[in-house]
Structures are given as C-alpha cells and as structure tokens.
Amino acid sequence: MPRSMTGFARQESQHPWGSLSCEIRTVNHRYLEPTLRLSETLRALEPELRDRMRKQLSRGKVEVNLQLKTDAAAGTDLALNQAFAQHLISLAETVGTQLQQGSPINPLDILRWPGVLQTAEIDPQDVAAAAQSLFEETLAMLVANREREGAELKTFIAQRMQTIASHVGVVRDKLPAIQQALRDKMRSRIEALAVDVDEERFNQEVVYLCQKSDVAEELDRLEAHIQETQHALEQNGPIGRRLDFLMQEFNREANTLSSKSTASDTTQIAVDLKVLIEQMREQVQNIE
Structure with missing residues (x-):
C-alpha cells in the first residue's frame, strides 16, 4: 500500500505538572530529512525520537515540534x-x-x-515517558494520514493506468490498417509520377518504412510497464523511487510512439499518453 509523503498530525496531553504538545509535518523529499524542535528539558530525547521516526518513515522532509509547558503552580506545593x-x-x-x-x-x-x-519536584523520568508516549501517538496518527492519502494516490494512478492500457489496445488494433495505409500512400505517389517501378524494389521499400514506423515493441513495453506499476502499487514499504523510474520509462515509450507515428490518430494518442504520464508523475513525487 503506497504512502503519501505529505502529512500532518498534532496531539496534546495534560499532566499534573503541565502540558505537552507534539506537532509533526511532512512534505515530499528525495530522502528522509528530519528536523526536531524540542523544549530544552526534552533535548536528551532527540536521539531516541529520531530512531523511532526512522523505523516508521523512509522518505520525506519531517518537522517535529515537541514542547513542554510546565504549570506555574507545579513544583510549588x-x-x-x-x-x-x-x-x-x-x-x-x-x-x-x-x-x-x-x-x-x-x-x-x-x-x-x-x-x-x-x-514537590517534577520527576524528569515522568516527563520523558509522557513525551515519548505523546510522540508515538502523534507519529502513528501521521502514518495513518499518509496511508489514507496514499490510498487516494493509488486510485488516481490506477485510473490512469487503465486509460493508458485502453490507448495501447486502440493503437495495437490500428497497426494493420496503418501499415496498409502507408503502402497505399506510396503506391498512389508512384502512380501519380507515371513511372515504371520494379515491384520487388517497391515491396522492399514498403517493408523498410513499415519497420521504421512499427510500434509493436513500444506497445509491448508499455503493457509491461503497466503490469509492473500495478504490481508495485500492491507492495508494502517504500515504492516511490520505483514508480518514479517507471514514469520515466513510460515517457520514453510515449516519445518513441510519437516519433514513429505516421497517422494522426496515433499521434493524438501519443499526446494523450504524455498528458496521462505527466499527471501520474506529479502524484508519484508525493509517494514514499
């Protein structure tokens, strides 16, 4: 299940000696880049909090704000x-x-x-335990929010995959007609010139042009990328980098399809594919 790298969570807790507040914000980033802002009393907890964060998050720019506010009456009894x-x-x-x-x-x-x-003094161990517990609760809320948004991204990408698969099927069905139209177009031009042409040489040229414009291999690779993307979306753990690579491969095949196109229909489909791929690429940038 993919996770979004964008998320927000905030939790507070009240205690006899005061209150704690924890806020975590995350945005997309190539690597995991945490920044922790802690009250001076809680500074010693930073290494442990970073370790707990690394166990839950793999990518994203993370800002943690964990603050302690002691009660003015606390410690005066x-x-x-x-x-x-x-x-x-x-x-x-x-x-x-x-x-x-x-x-x-x-x-x-x-x-x-x-x-x-x-x-009556405030027990620092009690404060530390409460801060760690609040951080865990806030982190769990953040992960749940990222998973919920990741599910929405998965649905978005799956819909685009379905549309791309439909376009690939249309182009594959049109291939025989496109090749025949290419042959007919060459025959018409030669007839307009009113010159004698060696039939064998003519057939060789037609075969050559058909091979140059043949996009069956590109269509096969597009279908393979669709299957791999669908498989990646079902995996647990970070998949963002894998999806980003697949978007590059999608774009490569769409460009080749466009450059080989000899018909307006396939040219338009290639343009539509590029639009769909760019839409997916923008969303993939937010996936962990």
Missing part, C-alpha cells in the same frame, strides 16, 4: 516532613524542660527550620 518536624519538637521540649523560664514552642519556628518543609 509544600509538604511537611512529619518525622523531622516531630524530632525537632521533641528536642525543643527537652531543652525547654531544662530552662527555668521556658517559652512555648512557636510552630513557625519549626516550619522555618531547613528540611521541615519540602517542595
């Missing part, structure tokens, strides 16, 4: 170190009993002591 606070209170009470004029323990004094209050 305070937690009481209960065991440490109780130990301080116990020590303060012990000292107080030894003083003649002891004063009540001020709770704020206990809270001000280093280590009694602790800040």
Whole structure:
C-alpha cells in the first residue's frame, strides 16, 4: 500500500505538572530529512525520537515540534516532613524542660527550620515517558494520514493506468490498417509520377518504412510497464523511487510512439499518453 509523503498530525496531553504538545509535518523529499524542535528539558530525547521516526518513515522532509509547558503552580506545593518536624519538637521540649523560664514552642519556628518543609519536584523520568508516549501517538496518527492519502494516490494512478492500457489496445488494433495505409500512400505517389517501378524494389521499400514506423515493441513495453506499476502499487514499504523510474520509462515509450507515428490518430494518442504520464508523475513525487 503506497504512502503519501505529505502529512500532518498534532496531539496534546495534560499532566499534573503541565502540558505537552507534539506537532509533526511532512512534505515530499528525495530522502528522509528530519528536523526536531524540542523544549530544552526534552533535548536528551532527540536521539531516541529520531530512531523511532526512522523505523516508521523512509522518505520525506519531517518537522517535529515537541514542547513542554510546565504549570506555574507545579513544583510549588509544600509538604511537611512529619518525622523531622516531630524530632525537632521533641528536642525543643527537652531543652525547654531544662530552662527555668521556658517559652512555648512557636510552630513557625519549626516550619522555618531547613528540611521541615519540602517542595514537590517534577520527576524528569515522568516527563520523558509522557513525551515519548505523546510522540508515538502523534507519529502513528501521521502514518495513518499518509496511508489514507496514499490510498487516494493509488486510485488516481490506477485510473490512469487503465486509460493508458485502453490507448495501447486502440493503437495495437490500428497497426494493420496503418501499415496498409502507408503502402497505399506510396503506391498512389508512384502512380501519380507515371513511372515504371520494379515491384520487388517497391515491396522492399514498403517493408523498410513499415519497420521504421512499427510500434509493436513500444506497445509491448508499455503493457509491461503497466503490469509492473500495478504490481508495485500492491507492495508494502517504500515504492516511490520505483514508480518514479517507471514514469520515466513510460515517457520514453510515449516519445518513441510519437516519433514513429505516421497517422494522426496515433499521434493524438501519443499526446494523450504524455498528458496521462505527466499527471501520474506529479502524484508519484508525493509517494514514499
């Protein structure tokens, strides 16, 4: 199943410590050319994200934007170190009993002591795991979008293949009539000159001209290219380069058919073939 190299996907996720957003855009390119824009906190994930991308994508210019936005309140929640606070209170009470004029323990004094209050920190491993998961989800969405567009491209190319096959059949059916018309045209010209012509030499010239204008071999190759293109469209994995090569071969045969044409019908068909091939070539440029 062909995949398009053009695609877009965006996903977001919310977490207690903030939010993540991932956006992936792809356009056609001869090779795989990824560009990653990551928040500084996520920079260490780049090698792994590139590796995961290479396993899913083979061609295309890919732009990835993975950003972390931490909640302003995240990391500011305070937690009481209960065991440490109780130990301080116990020590303060012990000292107080030894003083003649002891004063009540001020709770704020206990809270001000280093280590009694602790800040809830964001776990970097939790952030990294969430970022990787979001990237995988966005990448899967992108692949699905590229496959969906690839299916549309496959239908487009298959329709053009069917039309080309029809044109090839028409030209093949016309070959005997074209050769006979060539013979009749030469005979008419000689008769108009009112000169005696050696019949054997005449037949040799007719055979020579018919061979020069014979396009049966080109038609055979066009049919072979049609079959190969249809086969490639059913394959899994990257097929864009193979299809691009086949479009070049299609165009080569259409040019030869045009140059050998001795009838207006076949000339027009050759022109129609070139139009169809160019339409396919433009779409093939987007296939992975």
